[in-house]
Amino acid sequence: MPAPSRLTWPKSLTLAIPTLLVTLAAAVLSQPAPASATAGAHDSGVLAVTHKSPFNCGKTFYANNWTGGHNPEGSIDWQDYGGDDVNGETVRATAAGTAYFYDAGSTSYGKWVEIRHSDGTRTRYAHMSSMVKSAGSTLSVSQGTAIGTVGSTGNSSAPHLHYEQRTSGGGMDTSPTVEGVTVSLGQKKAITSSNACGGGSNPYTPEGVCGSGYAVIDSAALTGGRTYLLYNSGNGYNCVVTLKTSNLGTASAVSAFLEPQNESRTTDSGSYDYYAGPVRRDAAGQCVRWGGSVGSSSYTSGFEHCG
Structure with a gap:
């Protein structure tokens, strides 16, 4: 049986191998390290976000x-x-x-x-x-x-x-x-603090103040705010909240009230930063009178939203 032939490389390829290996090594070394290798360095770095105090302006x-x-x-x-x-x-x-x-x-x-x-x-x-x-x-x-x-x-x-x-x-x-x-x-x-010194919008919502399950069914504009009536179909309760749109973050007069028909009125009033309320009352099957105020501007509804 004849001896197996030996595989030989062309001379030109043999000469090129060292150069190719050097090129590949350089390419590998130039690649960024995997995320796991750089995590420690990133964790110890300086935080990029600029933070203000977590309190009201001037506090x-x-x-x-x-x-x-x-x-x-x-x-x-x-x-x-x-x-x-x-x-x-x-x-x-x-x-x-x-x-x-x-x-x-x-x-x-x-x-x-x-x-x-x-x-x-x-x-x-x-x-x-x-x-x-x-x-x-x-x-x-x-x-x-x-x-x-x-x-x-x-x-x-x-x-x-x-x-x-x-x-x-x-x-x-x-x-x-x-x-x-x-x-x-x-x-x-x-x-x-220099936080929230520029005014802006009220960060609260009527639903957020009244809580889960409440939805806005009516509202009325006030000078410097708005008063809202909400209803929770799951428990039959109404809720009223008055949100400010001016003097945000500064205590000033604001109120909210709710009055089921033939019952006493419940009111929340005072000097508040953002809102008055929530005022919640069981009003299933009843008409309600509701409203609120911001400063001298006020709103009072008739008896409505019955049922």
């Missing part, structure tokens, strides 16, 4: 990035400053994004919100006494949109706002920057 509170048991380390506790009590203050988005609403009950963060920003970073706002949406809801927010109020829910010993800035990978930024002021570990700084 000053302490941002306390304390060490020694704070969990997670690097988060800020917003606390009283001078004679200003942070409890009950409106909490605002420090930057635009999508807000996710949660409720951990009497544990952990209590009532809390996470806002996911356009660059993948996140902020968290915890221990709130109330939220503008129910747990499980989402809301597209602008910088300055109200998301709740300061409280002491969850694992909290006193009213304050727990605040975090997190990278897109979920890691903590342990030296967060708010209003251009960096608060590093162990620091406590008084910061004045």
Whole structure:
């Protein structure tokens, strides 16, 4: 049997192999590293979104990035400053994004919100006494949109706002920057808010104030606002809320009332930042009189929407 023939390379290809290998190696080295290899470097980077204070324009509170048991380390506790009590203050988005609403009950963060920003970073706002949406809801927010109020829910010993800035990978930024002021570990700084100083639209909606199941069935314009009548077909209740369109974020006179026919009137009135109400009454099968006011402008309906 003849010996098998030997496969031989053309001389020109043999000479070209070293050059080809060098070219391929250079191409491989020039490719970007896979996402998993760069994640750590990205997580430790500086947050790209610019954050304002989570409070009303002109409000000053302490941002306390304390060490020694704070969990997670690097988060800020917003606390009283001078004679200003942070409890009950409106909490605002420090930057635009999508807000996710949660409720951990009497544990952990209590009532809390996470806002996911356009660059993948996140902020968290915890221990709130109330939220503008129910747990499980989402809301597209602008910088300055109200998301709740300061409280002491969850694992909290006193009213304050727990605040975090997190990278897109979920890691903590342990030296967060708010209003251009960096608060590093162990620091406590008084910061004045420039958030929501430009006015804008009311961040609340009638449905959001009255709650799940309510739909607007009537409304009336006021100078500086609008009053709304809503109905919940599931439980037979009406709800009235008056939303301001001027002097937003500043306490001023506003009211809302609801009166089922042949029954007493229920009214909510006071100096409020954004709205009066909700005033809810069982009115199944009844006519109702409703209305509200903003400043000196008021509206009162006749008895209507019967049934």
